[in-house]
Structure formats: structure tokens, C-alpha cells
Amino acid sequence: MRRTARSGRGDKTNGRWARRGSAQAIALSRLAPRDLLSEALAGMLQRPARSVLTALGTVLGVGTFVAVLGLTATTSSQIDSRFNALTATEVTVEDVGAGRDSVAGTSFPDDSDTRIQALNGVRHAGVYWPVSLKPGETVRSSPVGGASEVGDETQVVAASPGVLQAAAPTVEQGRLFDSFHSDRAEPVVVIGSGLAARLGITTLDTQPAVFIGDKPFTVIGVIGDVQRKSDLLLSVVIPSTVAEKAWGAPSTDEPAKMLIATELGAAAQIADEAPLALDPAHPARFKAVPPADPKALRTTVGSDLDQLFLLLAAICLVIGAVGIANTTLVAVLERTGEIGLRRALGARGRHITGQFLAESGALGAIGGLVGTSLGTITVVAVAAAREWTPVVHPATVAAAPAIGLATGLVAGLYPAWRASRIEPAEALRR
Structure with a gap:
């Protein structure tokens, strides 16, 4: 009996040690x-x-x-x-003195382009304004109305030669008007390719003309794109001297402006100097708008x-x-x-x-x-x-x-x- 009891106790002890060994083996397992x-x-x-x-x-x-x-x-x-090449090189000068201080029509002097281009850092500069057409005057490619008439929505822009150069256009056909056309008040126009298509003008070999009201103008150039002032693509651009003779000076409701293309980094300086260069006695008549900070x-x-x-x-x-x-x-x-x-x-x-x-x-x-x-x-x-x-x-x-x-x-x-x-x-x- 005792041996049996001892044997039973031994089996229990061995079982406990076996379980402990197994647990220790599991506890010691590692990867x-x-x-x-x-x-x-x-x-x-x-x-x-x-x-x-x-x-x-x-x-x-x-x-x-x-x-x-x-x-x-x-x-x-x-x-x-691209911001540096275009936006940071463009300055606009607004005429804020038109109709005030006994200034009639425009505050810009006749030699505005020459004065601004004399500033260091200016590439091109020119004065422009929208022409106020008389009632009933429209743009067409024939002297009478018809399918070629584009209606009253087409804007006629009077511009000095420097405006077209400052806009940096891509000329598809012909050429831009220059100081020769402006000084002689030649009745010529430059139009965009889209407007030319609407007027039915496909080539300049035949020396086509457009009529603004009953006044004929010879189309000497068609532009396909511009880097500045994109509204010129939808406008009829005529020399400013021709516009003054036919429709008078700019109106006070839509005064003239100047577009200036500058060298890279010179825009802010030109914006400060332009009013003084245009009219040293009355610089307050002009508001120069420098390019916005593109940052x-x-x-x-x-x-x-x-x-x-x-x-x-x-x-x-x-x-x-x-x-x-x-x-x-x-x-x-x-x-x-x-x-x-x-x-x-x-x-x-x-x-x-x-x-x-x-x-x-x-x-x-x-x-x-x-x-x-x-x-x-x-x-x-x-x-x-x-x-x-x-x-x-x-x-x-x-x-x-x-x-x-x-x-x-x-x-x-x-x-x-x-x-x-x-x-x-x-x-x-x-």
C-alpha cells in the first residue's frame, strides 16, 4: 500500500515536472x-x-x-x-487726369512712346484706347451690310505702334503697322485670325479691306496669338493718329492707357518712373500699375x-x-x-x-x-x-x-x- 501510494505520488510529481518543462520550453522558444x-x-x-x-x-x-x-x-x-517672363515684365499706366485740371481727352503727350522708351529697362511701350464709334457704325468687309458683317460687339482699338510690339504678337500674315503708318495717318488695320475668318478674309494677297462704318481700311496684318493683352485678338487695331482724325480723342469714360513691356526685374522701377517721365509737372495724372507679386x-x-x-x-x-x-x-x-x-x-x-x-x-x-x-x-x-x-x-x-x-x-x-x-x-x- 505504501509502495503504491509512493508510486502514485511519484507519478504526480513526474507529471508536474513534465508540465513545467513543457511550459519552460514554450517560454524559451524564440524566432x-x-x-x-x-x-x-x-x-x-x-x-x-x-x-x-x-x-x-x-x-x-x-x-x-x-x-x-x-x-x-x-x-x-x-x-x-513663365510668371517672371510675362507677368513680371508688364506695366500698365492709366490716365486718371483725363477731363480734370483742364485736360481734355487725354493726359498722355504726343511723344509718350518716345519718353517711356528712353527709360532704362523698357523694351516697348505704346498708348491705346477703345474707339467710341458713332451709332450705326459696325465692322464689315464690304461697304454694305451682309454676311460678312460682324456686328456691334467687335471693338475698335486705337493704338500707337509700340502697343503691338509690347503685346508680342505672332504674325500669321502680313506685318504690323509702324511709325511710318502712324505719322502719315495711313488707313490700315491689324486684326486677329479669328476675326479675319469671320470677315471672310483668308489671304492678304488681294489687299482686302474692312469698313468701319463707311470708312475703308486696308488689312495689312493678321495675328494669330499675343503674349500680352489678349483682347487684341478680337479687336480691329488701327493707328491712334487715324482714330483721332476720324473719331476724336479718347473719351473720359474710357480714357487712354499705356502698355509697357520691360526687361526682367525692371517692372517695379519703371512703374515708379513712368508718371514723372510722361509729365514731370503733373505726375499725379497717371497711375502706374506694376505687376502683382506672383508668389x-x-x-x-x-x-x-x-x-x-x-x-x-x-x-x-x-x-x-x-x-x-x-x-x-x-x-x-x-x-x-x-x-x-x-x-x-x-x-x-x-x-x-x-x-x-x-x-x-x-x-x-x-x-x-x-x-x-x-x-x-x-x-x-x-x-x-x-x-x-x-x-x-x-x-x-x-x-x-x-x-x-x-x-x-x-x-x-x-x-x-x-x-x-x-x-x-x-x-x-x-
């Missing part, structure tokens, strides 16, 4: 980082086609992210140069582009994350038996979690690296095609692979957690 990476690599290489398709979403998302930021920076650089507009344009394209990149990253999460979850379901066997051999829940997180993170990181390369190549290719200077910030290139890695880790959280919750006995029964 080295090297083994973790090798397991993740083996899991990806088991199904390479699926891994490539899974990483494709991250490739598109990260590639779009890099391409968007690079193209935005490149476009902003081009916007800067605020450039910032707004760049911000809008950033927000729009970053939203597109975020959508691509979300799609990539959903693809990785879906594929990882399917892998968990397919590998339930493997997970159960690993748990039975001593793997803990955190080891299973780390394994699947490593797989999804590796897919995201690889997708991020490939996407970064493709995005950079896209920026360079687009810039080369448009003859721009590609701009890609180093921070963007450095952050893009990290974004891919983070996307893969976030996408693998739920599948990895679900894998760690699988019980060994249940998994082995499946």
Missing part, C-alpha cells in the same frame, strides 16, 4: 530576426506570381506618389519662369496641384494596401495546417504575427522601391519630352520606399493577428 526574414522570403517565393500581383498595387501607389510630387515640382518651376498665385497653384495629385496617390496606396491585405488573409487560410504545426512545435502567437507581418512588409517595401524607380523615370521622361528641367526632391525619393513598407505593414496587421489566434489543435484537425 531570430534572420529566421524571420528567411521565412518571409520563403513565403513570398512559394507563389511568385501572386506576390508580384500583390506588390503591383503598392508599385502603382508609390510610383504615382513620386511621379505626382516630381511633376508638381517640375510644373511649379515652369510656372515660376501668392504660384503658391496657390502649387498647393492645388499637390492636393489633387496627392489624393490620387493616396487612392492608389489604399488600393495597394487592400490587395496586400486580401492576399495575406488568403495565405493565412491556405496555410492553417502549417500554422497549427508551428504552434504545436512551440511557436508562440507573436512569432506567427511577426512572420506574416514580415511577408506583407517585404511586399510593400519591394513595391515601394520599384514604384520609386518608375515614378522617377516618369518625371524625367515627361520633362524631357516637354523640354523642361526635371525636379525631384531627395526627401520624396527617400520617403517613398518607407511609405511602401508602412503600407505593407498596415495591410498585414489584421491577417497576422488572425493567424496568431489559430489554435494548434483546431488547425491540425482541418
Whole structure:
């Protein structure tokens, strides 16, 4: 009896030591980082086609992210140069003294163009104003009304030769009028290509004419585009001397203005000097409008582009994350038996979690690296095609692979957690 009792106590003691040893073995089980990476690599290489398709979403998302930021920076650089080349080189002088201080018609002197062009930094300058036509006067290409009549909405602009030069037009046919036509008050006009088509004028070889009311004017030039003062494309431009003879001086309701094209960086200085150059005794009769600071507009344009394209990149990253999460979850379901066997051999829940997180993170990181390369190549290719200077910030290139890695880790959280919750006995029964 005693031996039996002792034997029973010994069995109990041995059972307790066996359970303690098993618990200690489980507690001491660990997964080295090297083994973790090798397991993740083996899991990806088991199904390479699926891994490539899974990483494709991250490739598109990260590639779009890099391409968007690079193209935005490149476009902003081009916007800067265009603002500097056009907006920052244009000054407008308004006649605010017309009709006041015994000034009739216009405050601009007859030699306004010469005075302003004598200033250092001025390329071209000229005075212009809208002509006030008499009631019933319209623009047509024949002396009587008909299909070629364009109506009362067509504006007639009186301009000195410097206005056309300051507008920097592209001449499609003929030429611009110059000081010769202006000094002799020649009845000539320059019109835009759209207005020429409406008037039925297709060539200048026949020396076509347009009629403003009953006054004929020879069309000597057709312009297709302008860099400044785009309303000239829809107007009939005549020499200012001709307009004064036929319709008088500018009205006080729509006074004359001056358009000045300057060298880069000289606009602000010319805006300060122009009133004094035009009339040293009465500079207050003129209001010079310098170009607006383009920094605020450039910032707004760049911000809008950033927000729009970053939203597109975020959508691509979300799609990539959903693809990785879906594929990882399917892998968990397919590998339930493997997970159960690993748990039975001593793997803990955190080891299973780390394994699947490593797989999804590796897919995201690889997708991020490939996407970064493709995005950079896209920026360079687009810039080369448009003859721009590609701009890609180093921070963007450095952050893009990290974004891919983070996307893969976030996408693998739920599948990895679900894998760690699988019980060994249940998994082995499946």
C-alpha cells in the first residue's frame, strides 16, 4: 500500500515536472530576426506570381506618389519662369487726369512712346484706347451690310505702334503697322485670325479691306496669338493718329492707357518712373500699375496641384494596401495546417504575427522601391519630352520606399493577428 501510494505520488510529481518543462520550453522558444526574414522570403517565393500581383498595387501607389510630387515640382518651376517672363515684365499706366485740371481727352503727350522708351529697362511701350464709334457704325468687309458683317460687339482699338510690339504678337500674315503708318495717318488695320475668318478674309494677297462704318481700311496684318493683352485678338487695331482724325480723342469714360513691356526685374522701377517721365509737372495724372507679386498665385497653384495629385496617390496606396491585405488573409487560410504545426512545435502567437507581418512588409517595401524607380523615370521622361528641367526632391525619393513598407505593414496587421489566434489543435484537425 505504501509502495503504491509512493508510486502514485511519484507519478504526480513526474507529471508536474513534465508540465513545467513543457511550459519552460514554450517560454524559451524564440524566432531570430534572420529566421524571420528567411521565412518571409520563403513565403513570398512559394507563389511568385501572386506576390508580384500583390506588390503591383503598392508599385502603382508609390510610383504615382513620386511621379505626382516630381511633376508638381517640375510644373511649379515652369510656372515660376513663365510668371517672371510675362507677368513680371508688364506695366500698365492709366490716365486718371483725363477731363480734370483742364485736360481734355487725354493726359498722355504726343511723344509718350518716345519718353517711356528712353527709360532704362523698357523694351516697348505704346498708348491705346477703345474707339467710341458713332451709332450705326459696325465692322464689315464690304461697304454694305451682309454676311460678312460682324456686328456691334467687335471693338475698335486705337493704338500707337509700340502697343503691338509690347503685346508680342505672332504674325500669321502680313506685318504690323509702324511709325511710318502712324505719322502719315495711313488707313490700315491689324486684326486677329479669328476675326479675319469671320470677315471672310483668308489671304492678304488681294489687299482686302474692312469698313468701319463707311470708312475703308486696308488689312495689312493678321495675328494669330499675343503674349500680352489678349483682347487684341478680337479687336480691329488701327493707328491712334487715324482714330483721332476720324473719331476724336479718347473719351473720359474710357480714357487712354499705356502698355509697357520691360526687361526682367525692371517692372517695379519703371512703374515708379513712368508718371514723372510722361509729365514731370503733373505726375499725379497717371497711375502706374506694376505687376502683382506672383508668389501668392504660384503658391496657390502649387498647393492645388499637390492636393489633387496627392489624393490620387493616396487612392492608389489604399488600393495597394487592400490587395496586400486580401492576399495575406488568403495565405493565412491556405496555410492553417502549417500554422497549427508551428504552434504545436512551440511557436508562440507573436512569432506567427511577426512572420506574416514580415511577408506583407517585404511586399510593400519591394513595391515601394520599384514604384520609386518608375515614378522617377516618369518625371524625367515627361520633362524631357516637354523640354523642361526635371525636379525631384531627395526627401520624396527617400520617403517613398518607407511609405511602401508602412503600407505593407498596415495591410498585414489584421491577417497576422488572425493567424496568431489559430489554435494548434483546431488547425491540425482541418
